[in-house]
Amino acid sequence: MLWAVATLTFLLFRLMPGDPTLNFLSPTFTDETRTALLKSFGLDKPLWQQYLIYLGQLLRGDFGRSFLQQAPVADVLLAALPNTVILTLVSLCIAYAFGIIAGAFLAFRRGALVEATAIPAALATRAAPEFWLGMLVLALFAFQLGWFPTGGAVSPGGSLGSLGTRLTSADFWWHLCLPALTLTLFLQGLPLLLMRATMLEVMNDEFIVMARMKGLSRWSIVMRHAARNALLPVVTAFALGLGASIGGNVVIETVFAWPGIGRVLVQAVQGADYPVAQGAFIMIAFVLVIMNTVADLAYAWLDPRVSVGAHR
Amino acid sequence: MKRLCLSVTFAVLSAAASAQEPGDAIRPITLLTQPQAAAPQEYQAAEVIADAWRKLGLTVNVRPLPGQQFNQVIWYERQRWDATTWQMVGRPERSDPDELTYNLFVSANAANGYDFVGYKNAEYDKLAQEQREELDLDKRKALIMQAQELINHDQPYGFEVHPFNVVAYNKTIWDPKSMISQAGIGIRSTWTWLNITPLGTQKDVILNSVAPPTNLNPFNISGQQGSWAAEIVWDRLMRVDPEGLPKPWAAEKVERPDATTVNVTLRKGMKWSDGQPVTIEDAVFSLVAPGYGDKAPMYKPFVGNIAGVEATGPDTLTIKLKKPDAAFLVSSLSKLNLAPKHVWQPIFDDLKNKPQTAESIMEEHPVSSGPFRIIKASLNQEIVLEANPDHWSHPKIHRWIMRIMPNVEASMGALKSGELNFLADYTGDPELLKDLAKSSPNIEVSQALDIGFKFIAYNERRPPFDNLAFRQAISAVIDRKLLAEDAWGGAAEPANSWISPALGVWHAKGIVDRVPGGNVAAAQKILKDAGFVLVGNVLHYPKGEKETTEPFH
Numbered sequence: 001m002l003w004a005v006a007t008l009t010f011l012l013f014r015l016m017p018g019d020p021t022l023n024f025l026s027p028t029f030t031d032e033t034r035t036a037l038l039k040s041f042g043l044d045k046p047l048w049q050q051y052l053i054y055l056g057q058l059l060r061g062d063f064g065r066s067f068l069q070q071a072p073v074a075d076v077l078l079a080a081l082p083n084t085v086i087l088t089l090v091s092l093c094i095a096y097a098f099g100i101i102a103g104a105f106l107a108f109r110r111g112a113l114v115e116a117t118a119i120p121a122a123l124a125t126r127a128a129p130e131f132w133l134g135m136l137v138l139a140l141f142a143f144q145l146g147w148f149p150t151g152g153a154v155s156p157g158g159s160l161g162s163l164g165t166r167l168t169s170a171d172f173w174w175h176l177c178l179p180a181l182t183l184t185l186f187l188q189g190l191p192l193l194l195m196r197a198t199m200l201e202v203m204n205d206e207f208i209v210m211a212r213m214k215g216l217s218r219w220s221i222v223m224r225h226a227a228r229n230a231l232l233p234v235v236t237a238f239a240l241g242l243g244a245s246i247g248g249n250v251v252i253e254t255v256f257a258w259p260g261i262g263r264v265l266v267q268a269v270q271g272a273d274y275p276v277a278q279g280a281f282i283m284i285a286f287v288l289v290i291m292n293t294v295a296d297l298a299y300a301w302l303d304p305r306v307s308v309g310a311h312r
Numbered sequence: 313m314k315r316l317c318l319s320v321t322f323a324v325l326s327a328a329a330s331a332q333e334p335g336d337a338i339r340p341i342t343l344l345t346q347p348q349a350a351a352p353q354e355y356q357a358a359e360v361i362a363d364a365w366r367k368l369g370l371t372v373n374v375r376p377l378p379g380q381q382f383n384q385v386i387w388y389e390r391q392r393w394d395a396t397t398w399q400m401v402g403r404p405e406r407s408d409p410d411e412l413t414y415n416l417f418v419s420a421n422a423a424n425g426y427d428f429v430g431y432k433n434a435e436y437d438k439l440a441q442e443q444r445e446e447l448d449l450d451k452r453k454a455l456i457m458q459a460q461e462l463i464n465h466d467q468p469y470g471f472e473v474h475p476f477n478v479v480a481y482n483k484t485i486w487d488p489k490s491m492i493s494q495a496g497i498g499i500r501s502t503w504t505w506l507n508i509t510p511l512g513t514q515k516d517v518i519l520n521s522v523a524p525p526t527n528l529n530p531f532n533i534s535g536q537q538g539s540w541a542a543e544i545v546w547d548r549l550m551r552v553d554p555e556g557l558p559k560p561w562a563a564e565k566v567e568r569p570d571a572t573t574v575n576v577t578l579r580k581g582m583k584w585s586d587g588q589p590v591t592i593e594d595a596v597f598s599l600v601a602p603g604y605g606d607k608a609p610m611y612k613p614f615v616g617n618i619a620g621v622e623a624t625g626p627d628t629l630t631i632k633l634k635k636p637d638a639a640f641l642v643s644s645l646s647k648l649n650l651a652p653k654h655v656w657q658p659i660f661d662d663l664k665n666k667p668q669t670a671e672s673i674m675e676e677h678p679v680s681s682g683p684f685r686i687i688k689a690s691l692n693q694e695i696v697l698e699a700n701p702d703h704w705s706h707p708k709i710h711r712w713i714m715r716i717m718p719n720v721e722a723s724m725g726a727l728k729s730g731e732l733n734f735l736a737d738y739t740g741d742p743e744l745l746k747d748l749a750k751s752s753p754n755i756e757v758s759q760a761l762d763i764g765f766k767f768i769a770y771n772e773r774r775p776p777f778d779n780l781a782f783r784q785a786i787s788a789v790i791d792r793k794l795l796a797e798d799a800w801g802g803a804a805e806p807a808n809s810w811i812s813p814a815l816g817v818w819h820a821k822g823i824v825d826r827v828p829g830g831n832v833a834a835a836q837k838i839l840k841d842a843g844f845v846l847v848g849n850v851l852h853y854p855k856g857e858k859e860t861t862e863p864f865h
Contacts, residue, residue: 036609070672143725150726
């Protein structure tokens, strides 16, 4: 799988028109300059040689050097990865906690006014373009109210520091608020609708009928019996959502100047920085594969009816 | 007699008929540009110009191409395209007209260089070479004026506008009197960073950049935004002053005893940020290092004319040039950064057997001698510079912080909220910024005419753009005033030269009026006189000319 992604991204970027030297065009840019730069990037060699070198480097765990940032690709990606993981995890946790509770509640109140209002609202935030949503959040909370900063991960002149420093820095969390809010608004629709739909299905199952016949309270039936069983697809969606969001925060990271993988990827594609773009895609594919596996294992663990590798 | 009259009448009638006889219809013309989202003003200008060309009977398709593909086609597929929008941006070293005068239009640069339109004119080549070698200012000025008149006649480009640089700052934090506007650059200049004076306790300039710099080292030209930092971190022997003229900087004195000799006296008492003194060996090294093999390709062209550099005393050096070069003080001595030999010589030695170039080196603690020092270079987030208190021209601020903010609207909001106090990189609608200043009395907007210009490049390798009258006609219908008002929202001036009116000494005054902008009737007359024929509403080549060029796909 990872080999296929590595090969596809290698070919994809080389099939695109242009090369990294186009970023340096100016009246003083000569053919000699271009040749020297291509040589320094290793792009003067035939394509098959570049491919073999690239695969050899990958096998050694070496992603190469960034053309634009002139640093090892692994360093560039690892510097950005924690910011994306924190943004994604925080947003996903809030979105799924909210979505599960709200979804269960809406199933519980099926047909009520609150359901008729909440479902279109959830669909609208889910369907709204992230850029537009981000700009609305910025306009309200940063420009008008001035409660939060407009971008970045730390105040001017501040330092991100280590992961531990970041996690204990009030300044970092303050800067995280608006991008996390936007991502949460964007993500909450899926768990909410999924939870509601599954709940409605589960509420008709025989064990719920049995619980009613036992005379259990409606709240107890919904939260202790129905919700637990309805959680399974939501857990799967969470794991897959985590994988997808690692590489899918491009728009939000750009709107809020959040220094994560999404921004690194955009700059790499714009600047034909092949090594960084390739490395980012491989990393995203790796995270997706891992999270798919985690989802499968979690499903099997949560639902005894599903087993791994056993035939009954 | 009767027979003679009949013959003459027949000949006249035949000539008249053949003058109206058309050649092939001109193929659909493709006008390339960037996508509207990436360059809204250029895109709108392309649409306006395409409409004007259609009035001449041309079929014109406006075709936006994404950035990389756009550059690839224009630069490396020179036989393929018809016409394109393009721009030259303003830089301090372009205060001398030589770089653009020589590189843009000299025929030697047509194959692979910056004469990407393939313009060839021996008379122009001669003028460009003469101005380059002429050290007498008045004589050189006359040559530059002649060159502008020649280009006005030949119209290798359809010049559009010289844009304004629009920036804004918080005038309750910074003293407006301390802003220094540099000719063709505006107040976002090195001179402002050196002179900007705080009115209160806030002593950090916090500015924005839409794009991140690629690297910061003395041998890397780090793009437009990166160069703002590089210019104040590394000293140069000379600097372009606010009037656009070269002025000794790290050099105490610069003399030119003859056309190919430059004597430099280094300023005394300068220090590198690691505490070591700046020596004459460092200065010699900085002038020769870019020429070492192919290890500094970006800066190599700036030392291409240097035959040799020799230290002639503890504080003096002599540069010998291969050929006379009137612009050398601006294009080379005001461009090359002073780099510490004790740091960079071992790096160059180490690079000898490696594929990397010096541009790829990212020092952990960059050593420099300029008015600011790098204390943080997180290229995707922010660059933080600290004032160098030991510098002989030390700044009045504490830190210079450049935040990388790709979202222009967010940058404008950050200026309003106080997160930024200098909006240095604004690519949005100038009117929005002016509205912001009206509603926020602490914000001051400043605009200055740029050295750069926007234009339509005609590919002279492809008919009918190789036809002088055709180029004159399609330039004549470009309504430059309309472009400046509508496409650029009034933040631009009409152009008809590559030398901006911001460079008053070199600009040919009144040249913009020597092309009849927006004049369809004049353009039609030029075409008719040259034998082009309008059949129905389709423009045809003159008689006998075949359309053999494939349309752009």
